[in-house]
Amino acid sequence: MLKSNRNRFIQASRQLLSIRPKHSSFRPVITRLQHTKVSSSSNSSSSEERPGLFSPFFSPTAEEQAEEKARRHYPRLTAYDTANCKSPPTCNKMLVRDFIDDSLYNPNYGYFSKQAVIFSPETDFDFNRMRDHLEFMNVLGQLYKDIEGEADEVDEVARQVWHTPTELFKPWYGYAIAKYLVSEYKLNLFPHKDLIIYEMGAGNGTLMMNILDYIQQNEPAVYKRTQYNIIEISGKLAERQAERQDVREAKDQHTCVKIINKSIFDWDIHVPDQCFFLGMEVIDNFAHDLIRYDLETLKPYQALVSTDAKGEYTEVYEPVGSDALINRYLAMRDQTRYRSPVVSKHLWLKCLQSLPLAPNMTSAEFIPTKLFMLLETLKTHFPQHRLVLSDFSSLPDSVDGVDAPVVQTRYRGTMVPCSTYMVQPGWFDIFFPTNFELLRDLYLLVCRGSRAGNDKTVKVLTHREFCERYGDVERTATRSGENPMLMYYENMKMIIT
Numbered sequence: 001m002l003k004s005n006r007n008r009f010i011q012a013s014r015q016l017l018s019i020r021p022k023h024s025s026f027r028p029v030i031t032r033l034q035h036t037k038v039s040s041s042s043n044s045s046s047s048e049e050r051p052g053l054f055s056p057f058f059s060p061t062a063e064e065q066a067e068e069k070a071r072r073h074y075p076r077l078t079a080y081d082t083a084n085c086k087s088p089p090t091c092n093k094m095l096v097r098d099f100i101d102d103s104l105y106n107p108n109y110g111y112f113s114k115q116a117v118i119f120s121p122e123t124d125f126d127f128n129r130m131r132d133h134l135e136f137m138n139v140l141g142q143l144y145k146d147i148e149g150e151a152d153e154v155d156e157v158a159r160q161v162w163h164t165p166t167e168l169f170k171p172w173y174g175y176a177i178a179k180y181l182v183s184e185y186k187l188n189l190f191p192h193k194d195l196i197i198y199e200m201g202a203g204n205g206t207l208m209m210n211i212l213d214y215i216q217q218n219e220p221a222v223y224k225r226t227q228y229n230i231i232e233i234s235g236k237l238a239e240r241q242a243e244r245q246d247v248r249e250a251k252d253q254h255t256c257v258k259i260i261n262k263s264i265f266d267w268d269i270h271v272p273d274q275c276f277f278l279g280m281e282v283i284d285n286f287a288h289d290l291i292r293y294d295l296e297t298l299k300p301y302q303a304l305v306s307t308d309a310k311g312e313y314t315e316v317y318e319p320v321g322s323d324a325l326i327n328r329y330l331a332m333r334d335q336t337r338y339r340s341p342v343v344s345k346h347l348w349l350k351c352l353q354s355l356p357l358a359p360n361m362t363s364a365e366f367i368p369t370k371l372f373m374l375l376e377t378l379k380t381h382f383p384q385h386r387l388v389l390s391d392f393s394s395l396p397d398s399v400d401g402v403d404a405p406v407v408q409t410r411y412r413g414t415m416v417p418c419s420t421y422m423v424q425p426g427w428f429d430i431f432f433p434t435n436f437e438l439l440r441d442l443y444l445l446v447c448r449g450s451r452a453g454n455d456k457t458v459k460v461l462t463h464r465e466f467c468e469r470y471g472d473v474e475r476t477a478t479r480s481g482e483n484p485m486l487m488y489y490e491n492m493k494m495i496i497t
């Protein structure tokens, strides 16, 4: 009982919730898998197709054949190409990461361009006065209900509500991060260098305020040398972050803060200084690509989402090779200890092939291409950074596949989970778990140029381990001794470097 409650909490803890306008209807989603051989470049419109996954026994209808013919001439678009579209375009093909990026981040209809609310209790919880973690859950449940009520009133807006450890355990979670930063800074840089912090995706600005408050109150000498920079994709949230300072009396404002309203993927400034780079609950929405392997040859194929004139989606496949980012990712991953679970069971794959109605490709594997791009950005533009990233290491109710995302929306108070990421752009949250152990190995190769295992300064900790080490476990304990900051978010991990 306790366990299932907790799991439900974890599940609810990071779900973006949204409400569809009353009069719009869900668009049916058609998903088929096609194993496509593209002969030359990625833009080639003459693709030589193999039978679809289950097609040897079902010949395509005339309509499907016509659709198939039309699809070959669809232009191939990226999320940059669609950024100016006012509504999701049809008759095109996109790599899966571009399709997901467009669904989430398109400035006009993307999920994030709708009003985002990051759940933030007005007053901090007084854990010491609570009976136990169930009381905390009940208080939280009530507050959350109130927010949902408010959201329901804003019926025409697909409103999103995030819960994050930063907000639920404020100021203690921020203080824990601050304690870690200050101890590392004092060990290595103080008093010769400034404490320079970059925070990617700062939400309401709560972590920034809590970190700076902690340093100001506990480490005045360090505070004098602190610079805090926020890199925030959302214009609305960047404004909110600035307002956090404005509502304070002038003497309590942190004047060392600079807010830069842009995506980390558009970052082009060289930062040669030694600095800390933070990102709490940002990477789970970084788009992934999808690959499958040919069952016979085990060669990887990359998926594209083809959208037809009716706005229906079909997954089509082409051999890996035409996309530079996927190529770089797979080449780098080959240098790690990681072996894809979808190809590691050779015997099983052989058996599978001999079955009637056998598929011609393995099951799906989602690969974190945009996260890999973040590592490249860190290497190029922040060569002397130290990283603090936290996010989900696993997620319940994901769609099928390795490292597959959770795809969901909320409709009139009810969660609507989906079994595919190919859903109408803008109405669904799509978020991924992170394989932190693989991330660590990739980080070492990209940012440190060293092989996995050689550098003990790059660590993966669970949320609990980090909070036990740096958090104030007394102030976050309830009267029964239970500590919600340690108990919840057990599916979160952190990489610190």
Ligand SMILES: C[S@@+](CC[C@H](N)C(=O)[O-])C[C@H]1O[C@@H](n2cnc3c(N)ncnc32)[C@H](O)[C@@H]1O
Residues within 6 Å of the ligand: 118, 162, 164, 165, 166, 167, 200, 201, 202, 203, 204, 207, 231, 232, 233, 234, 237, 262, 263, 264, 265, 279, 280, 281, 282, 285
């Ligand atoms: C789930 S919220 C987390 C907010 C905050 N870090 C916290 O833990 O409460 C994700 C934040 O990342 C921002 N974000 C998402 N993608 C981004 C990107 N590519 N570049 C910069 N910020 C991004 C969002 O606008 C939002 O502020």
